Amino acid sequence: VTQLVVAPLLVALVTAILALLARPSDRLQRGVSLLGGVAYLAAVAALFDAVVLPFGEPSRALVYQVSNWPAPFGISLVADALSAFMLGLAAIVSLAALAFSLPYVGRFGQRLSYHPLYHFMLVGVTGSFLTGDLFNLFVWFEVMLMSSYILVLFYSGPEHTRAALYYVVLNLLASAVMLVAIGGIYATTGTLNMADLARRLADPAAYEIALLPTLGLAALLFSVFALKAGIAPFQFWVPQAYRAAPTPVTAVLAGVVKKVGVYAVVRLYFTVFAAATLPRGLGLPGLAVPSGQDATFLAFFGPVLFLMATASILLGGVGAVSRDDVDGVLAYSSIGQVGFIVLPLAVVATVPVTEIRVLGVTAALVYAFNHGLAKSLLFLASGIVGEAVGSGEFDDLGGLAGRAPVLAAAFLIGALALIGVPPLSGFFGKFLVFDAAVRALTGGGAGTGAALALAVALVGAVLTIAYFTRAWNAVFWGPASETVEAALPARWSPRDPSTVGEAIADGGRGAGDSGASRDPSGARDGGAGATPIGAPSRRLAVEVTVVVSLALAIVGFGIGFEGLYAAADAAARAAVDTGGYVDAVAPREVLG
Amino acid sequence: VTQFVLAGVLGVLFTLGTYLVLRRDVVRVIWGVTIISQSANVYLVTMGGLEGVAPVAAHGHFASRPTDPLVQALVLTAIVIGFGTTALALVLTYRVYEEHGTINTHELGGRQ
Numbered sequence: 001v002t003q004l005v006v007a008p009l010l011v012a013l014v015t016a017i018l019a020l021l022a023r024p025s026d027r028l029q030r031g032v033s034l035l036g037g038v039a040y041l042a043a044v045a046a047l048f049d050a051v052v053l054p055f056g057e058p059s060r061a062l063v064y065q066v067s068n069w070p071a072p073f074g075i076s077l078v079a080d081a082l083s084a085f086m087l088g089l090a091a092i093v094s095l096a097a098l099a100f101s102l103p104y105v106g107r108f109g110q111r112l113s114y115h116p117l118y119h120f121m122l123v124g125v126t127g128s129f130l131t132g133d134l135f136n137l138f139v140w141f142e143v144m145l146m147s148s149y150i151l152v153l154f155y156s157g158p159e160h161t162r163a164a165l166y167y168v169v170l171n172l173l174a175s176a177v178m179l180v181a182i183g184g185i186y187a188t189t190g191t192l193n194m195a196d197l198a199r200r201l202a203d204p205a206a207y208e209i210a211l212l213p214t215l216g217l218a219a220l221l222f223s224v225f226a227l228k229a230g231i232a233p234f235q236f237w238v239p240q241a242y243r244a245a246p247t248p249v250t251a252v253l254a255g256v257v258k259k260v261g262v263y264a265v266v267r268l269y270f271t272v273f274a275a276a277t278l279p280r281g282l283g284l285p286g287l288a289v290p291s292g293q294d295a296t297f298l299a300f301f302g303p304v305l306f307l308m309a310t311a312s313i314l315l316g317g318v319g320a321v322s323r324d325d326v327d328g329v330l331a332y333s334s335i336g337q338v339g340f341i342v343l344p345l346a347v348v349a350t351v352p353v354t355e356i357r358v359l360g361v362t363a364a365l366v367y368a369f370n371h372g373l374a375k376s377l378l379f380l381a382s383g384i385v386g387e388a389v390g391s392g393e394f395d396d397l398g399g400l401a402g403r404a405p406v407l408a409a410a411f412l413i414g415a416l417a418l419i420g421v422p423p424l425s426g427f428f429g430k431f432l433v434f435d436a437a438v439r440a441l442t443g444g445g446a447g448t449g450a451a452l453a454l455a456v457a458l459v460g461a462v463l464t465i466a467y468f469t470r471a472w473n474a475v476f477w478g479p480a481s482e483t484v485e486a487a488l489p490a491r492w493s494p495r496d497p498s499t500v501g502e503a504i505a506d507g508g509r510g511a512g513d514s515g516a517s518r519d520p521s522g523a524r525d526g527g528a529g530a531t532p533i534g535a536p537s538r539r540l541a542v543e544v545t546v547v548v549s550l551a552l553a554i555v556g557f558g559i560g561f562e563g564l565y566a567a568a569d570a571a572a573r574a575a576v577d578t579g580g581y582v583d584a585v586a587p588r589e590v591l592g
Numbered sequence: 593v594t595q596f597v598l599a600g601v602l603g604v605l606f607t608l609g610t611y612l613v614l615r616r617d618v619v620r621v622i623w624g625v626t627i628i629s630q631s632a633n634v635y636l637v638t639m640g641g642l643e644g645v646a647p648v649a650a651h652g653h654f655a656s657r658p659t660d661p662l663v664q665a666l667v668l669t670a671i672v673i674g675f676g677t678t679a680l681a682l683v684l685t686y687r688v689y690e691e692h693g694t695i696n697t698h699e700l701g702g703r704q
Contacts, residue, residue, distance in 0.1 A: 135666055142673045149680060158691040162700050165618065165688050168681055172625045173613070175677070179632040179670055186663065187639035 004050050005064035005079045007043040008087060008126045011036065016119035026111045030102055033115040037095040040122065044084075044091040048567075051084045055566035059084075059574055061584035063132070071587035072193035076132035078585055082271075083129045085365060085571035086263050089372045090125050092553065093255035094118075100380050100546040101248035103539035104387065109154065109246075121147035121252070128260045132585055134182050134192045137264065141178070141228070145171050148257060151249045152241050163244035170237050174227045181221040188214050194272050195585035198578050201276035201297075211279050215297060218273050222265070222301060229261025229338055232311035239319075239331040247383030250327075251376035254334045259368050262341055265305075266361060266575050269349075273297040275578045295350075302349030309346050310456045312339030317463025321470065326382040326392045329471045330375065336460060337371045337418065340429075344436040347453045351440050354576060359439060361572035363432035366564065370417055370429040373557070377414040377550040381407060384543050385475060389487045394471075399480030403488040407544055408476045410551040415468040417554045420461065425557040425564060433457055594642050602638070605631035618688060618695040622681045629674045633667050640664065 015036025022029040052059045059081035066075045079087075098118065105114055124144025131137050149171070153164035186192050189200050189209050200207045201214070227234040242250045278295045316336025323329045341364050348360025384407055385400065386392045401408040413424065420430035434457060441450035480488075557564050574580065605627060612624025640663035648658075689695050 135669075139669060139673070142677075146676065146680070149677075149684075153684065153687075156687060156691070161684065161688045161691045165684055165700075168677070168684055169613075169621060169625055172629060172677055172681065175673075176625070176629040176632040179629070180635055183632070183636040183639045183663065183666070186666075192662075 001050055002062050002064045004047050005062045005077045005130060007047060008040055008091075009077075009123065009130060011039045011043045012119050012122040012126055015039070016116050016123060019115035019119060023111060026107065029115055030110065033119065034098060034102065036119060037098040041091040041095050044087045047079055048084045048088055051079055052081050052567055052570050055563065055570070059570040061574065061580065063584050063586075071132070071585050072191050072196040072590065073588075075136050076193060076195070076585050076587075077130045078132035078195075078581070079130055080581065080584065081567070081570040081574035082263070082267065082365075082572075085369075085567055086129045086259060087126065088567070089259060089369050090122070090129070090256045093372050093376045094122055094125075094252055096546055096550050097248040097251040097255070097376060097380065100251070100383070100543055101246065103542045104248060104383060105246055113150065114154070114246075117147045117151055118249070118252075121151065121257070125256055125260055129263060132194050134185065134194060134197070136192075138175070138178055138182055141260075142175060144257060144260065145175070148245075148249075148253065152245045152253075154246050154249065155244070160244040163240040167237055167241045167244075170227070174224045177220060178224040181217045181224065184217040185214065185221070188217065190590070191587075193585070193587050194268070195582045196587035196590075198272045198275040199582045199587065201273065202578070204276065211276060214276065215278070215300060218269070218297060219301075219304075221268070222304070225261045225264040225268075226308060227261070229258055229265065229342070230312075230335055231261075231308045231338055231342055232315050232335065233308070235312060235315060235335045235338075238335055239328060242331040242334065242379075243327050247379055247386070250383075251379040254330075254379060255372040255376035258334070258338060259372060262338070262364070262368055265342070266345065266364070269298055269301050270345075270357075270361060270575045271578055271581050273301075274576070296352075299350045299352075302346055305342055305346035305349060306453065309339045309342040310452075312336060313343070313456055313460035313463075314339075317460055317467065320467040321463060323467075324394045326385060326394075326397075326471060326475060327379070329467055330378050330382060333418070333464070333467060334375060336463065337367075337375065340433060340457070340460060341368045341371065343453055343457060344433045347437050347440045347450050356436070356439050357576050358569065358572045359432070360436040361575050362565070362568045363429070363436045365568040365571050366425070366432055367429035369557075369564065369568070370425045370554070373550055373554050374414045374417040374426060377410065377547055377554065378418075380543070380547050380550070381411040381414065384540065384547065387543075388540065389483055391483055394474035396481055396483040397475045398478045399476070399484055400488075401476040403480065403484065404544075406548060410544070410547045411476065412472065413551040413554055415472060417558075419464050419468055423558045423561075424554055425561060426554070427558065428561050428565065430457075430461065595638075598634070598638050598642070602631055602635055605634065616697050618685050618697060618700075621697070622678070622685055625681065626674070626678050629670075629678075633670050633674070636663050636667050636670065 015032065018032045019029055019036070022032050047062075050060070051062055061078060061080035064077040065071060066077065068074070101110075101114065101118070121144055124140050124142070124147065127140030128137060128144060131140055149164060149168050152167050153160055182192070185197070189197055190207065191197050191200060200209060204211050223234070230238045242253060245253060274296050276297045278297060278300055313336050316332050316334070316339060319332035320329045320336060323332055344360040344363035344367070348357045351357060351360075382392060385397065388404070389397060389400075391397065417424040417426035420426045434454065437450045437453045437457065441454070609624045609628035609631060612620045612627065615621060615624070640660035642659075644657045644659040646659065685695060688700070692700055694700065
């Protein structure tokens with residue numbers, strides 16, 4: 001069954017290629033793309049079943065050695081509980097966003113390149129989650145980024161080219177830094193295989209490894225992952241890029257691509273670099289490790305992560321409170337929420353107790369999962385608002401709750417999930433974050449750091465409530481603004497097209513002729529331009545359905561939280577179990 | 593001596609790249625990025641060691657002290673990726689010029 005590891009990768013790759021080949025018929029292309037998304041979910045489910053289920057039993061790790069070259073000579077693909085968990089999030093969010101993009105993205109855009117790029121991005125994400133090789137991780141990052149560059153650039157207007165330029169330059173620099181770090185790690189440790197790296201770092205004397213340069217290179221690599229995850233001080237690219245990309249792509253960027261950075265931090269620093277002990281007498285500030293024990297590399301990154309998480313929560317929260325448009329609030333909120341994901345990691349990094357460490361990683365994963373679902377829901381809902389009303393500025397909005405109650409309810413569920421109201425999955429995420437901090441304080445001897453973490457988390461939670469209350473009041477409550485009045489004259493009903501005003505009938509984004517858009521054969525191509533596909537009322541119905549399904553998923557994962565918790569717990573145990581990871585990959589001894 | 597020369601060259605290359613990245617002209621920024629990623633490649637090659645012979649087995653006997661061939665394979669991959677991204681970045685620069693009529697980052701603005 002080890003071939004199952006490559007199944008999601010192959011499904012996404014084949015879908016991307018088929019979508020490229022199916023360009024002559026756009027109906028076929030859309031079908032292939034959607035089918036590919038469903039098949040991807042199925043492949044991930046099968047992998048999850050093989051690795052994690054049934055809950056309660058220890059999870060397994062499936063290892064696929066590419067071309068049967070034994071590790072560390074070949075490239076290993078490793079699917080353990082952590083990878084399976086992240087893939088599950090990717091599959092759910094990407095399928096929802098894909099279904100949303102079918103009516104949302106214009107016909108011309110979809111034909112041009114949207115579907116192949118979307119699936120190539122998914123290929124990169126999948127590869128990053130599965131690979132067990134450091135350089136291979138770099139390659140998957142590039143695959144993912146290359147597609148995301150073009151997707152951010154998709155609309156090619158003035159705003160989009162500028163945002164994409166900054167996004168591209170920043171990530172190219174990050175790639176160069178990553179390459180330098182990887183090259184250096186190879187030179188100091190003599191391996192690129194993550195399992196082999198962990199084994200060698202655990203016994204540096206036997207392999208003649210100098211630990212200090214390795215620590216520095218690990219820190220260099222860390223900055224790259226922090227940039228990908230958008231943690232402060234590397235958060236500045238986030239709002240522009242998110243605003244420029246088409247809404248469903250933004251949902252995937254915020255819900256999945258960001259989490260790749262978080263995953264890389266967990267995988268490399270909790271699984272691999274945790275094996276190495278810091279050289280004694282380093283005298284770094286903030287290292288509160290009980291005397292008599294050796295601090296690991298992980299302990300070094302604890303205070304660093306902590307400062308970054310704190311800065312993210314505060315910067316993101318304050319930024320979101322001061323924005324005056326829906327997408328801006330959501331983008332800054334993303335920065336703050338990633339801080340919440342990283343905070344428990346930071347708190348438990350310095351704690352050498354395995355159980356507390358597992359709890360911290362579990363908290364981070366549950367929070368990441370919840371954020372992935374809720375934030376993509378909110379971005380998609382904001383996309384519907386933008387399409388229906390033609391604006392995302394708070395000044396133009398208001399009173400949508402009366403016109404589109406279902407959409408409003410879904411948005412509310414997403415916002416409440418991020419605020420952390422029971423029984424939604426977000427409540428448990430936030431609860432676990434606090435729980436991890438408290439336990440690290442009481443049982444792990446983490447000291448004042450954990451108390452500070454609690455305070456920061458509280459401030460962050462208050463800020464979250466503040467900016468979502470503000471967004472909710474401005475968009476959904478109060479009297480309907482003139483713009484809303486024009487777009488939705490009455491309460492919107494999917495069965496009655498007349499409830500949709502002129503603004504939407506025009507396609508929302510200014511490219512009219514809905515007659516041509518009802519003709520899916522695409523024969524009248526030239527003039528149709530960016531016209532969306534299908535009648536406006538039907539388009540809205542599909543989009544709202546997707547958002548409602550995501551809202552139901554959030555409620556479902558909150559009510560059936562035991563399953564999510566068990567999966568996250570298994571993933572966290574796999575993440576901190578360095579020995580298990582090394583044994584699963586079983587790299588051969590290479591004689592120097 | 594080779595080591596010191598290469599270390600010096602790498603230092604100069606990274607400095608030059610950083611200097612260009614901090615310019616206002618987008619084209620120079622892109623060249624800076626290109627130089628930095630190319631110097632990362634040079635750095636990667638030096639990590640494989642500078643002594644030894646080509647890792648090619650001749651007739652009947654193996655090379656006695658081969659250089660590490662892995663880094664060279666890595667660099668090939670990195671060069672291909674770098675080529676693609678540089679092309680994209682240059683096209684993007686042109687598109688930015690078309691949309692904004694300028695390639696001065698200060699005139700582009702964009703800080704929210």
